[in-house]
Amino acid sequence: MSYADGLLSPEEARALEHAIAGDAEALRLVEQFRRTRDLVSEAYAEPFNEVPPSRLVEAIMKAPSGNASGTDAASLGHADGAAAGARILTFPDLRRARPAHLALAASMIFALGFGLANLLALPDHGGRGAGATALAVGPVPAASPLGDLLEHRAGGELSGSGEAAPQFMVVASFKDGAGRFCRELELVADSQSMAPLSAAIACREPDGWVVEGAARIATLDDTGGYRPASAGTKDAIIGMERLLGLGEPLTAEEEAAALAKRWR
């Protein structure tokens, strides 16, 4: 099961493949585990591909809090001691190797929030599930549009075919200090304006992609107008790319090679 779930090291996986080669029953079990993982993941992917209902967001923003002592934002959810607000690195540095046609946001000074990820949600322009316009820090289901984009698509390709809806796009791929492949992605308003609304960095773990951090760049108002994010949504932000130790962006050839090897 660990093998089917991609949780073995390459050496362990090779040893197991060797051991079960020709064992029809073992191979059948592996296939069963893979199939159930894929189907169950897909069966419950819907909430990831949708903007959460506004009543839930309102309930959270308005619910009474019993917080007497104050909860430090920098400590929430992160045991690695990454203190918010300490280091800020701007994206233009990170993007210097991007193709010119992708450098739409390069003049915008912003940074990624690691400790304080905002929900990157938009008004639902594209109908239920159509736009895949919510980002959350954490694992990305392989069966989701974002999971497909990260795993299978080259930089510069859009996640959807429709022109009017917000879509994801990978803008650069990297290796981090731990040797993982990471990809910087943007949510753009539509394929015409390519106006960036939010950005995130996702890294490839053995069992799939994980969004490590995300930040809002701008929002669309009710009339579709483009509003850069207020300072309040960008505060308490640290240089996530520096924390991850991201190196130089991969060249197109290097990215293509990594894609072909499924980011191994």
Added chain:
Amino acid sequence: MADDLRHELVALLPRLRRFAYGLCGTMDEADDLVQAACERALLRSDQFMPGTRLDSWMFRIVQTIWLDRLRSAKRRKMVDDPEILDNVADDDRIHERTEARSDLAVIREEVARLPTEQRLVLSLVVVDGMSYKEAASTLEIPIGTVMSRLARARRRLAEILEAAPRAPAASGKSA
């Protein structure tokens, strides 16, 4: 500050909703569960241990409320609620029920019939994408228990899928 926790909770919503969907089987129930969990977390935010993972804490709150609701329903003898039926291996009935359903619909229906402890592990590992170790830590059970429950749940689902008739629109991966 509580405002920071609120933003963290909103950022976690897609994962919390997916986890709750795996437990409840319907989005309406899942959203009610997530709302109750977020409200409880805010009320008890001073109990959150700084330096620990917010996602694990929230998943535990969702789990606690879900189990409380199941027990409450059982006490009220709502035995016709499929949420609280024990796992039933009645192949004839399963065939009838799953006739002309897609693989994904069959999966959702059968996950809802798994024992609660198997549904919890399945929702954390397969639906949310946690590692076995993270799920063990969240549920505060040994990793071996996570793996055995997960394997039992998935073998059960595989048996059902192999036995179920396929809808025309199914994935075509029939056994």
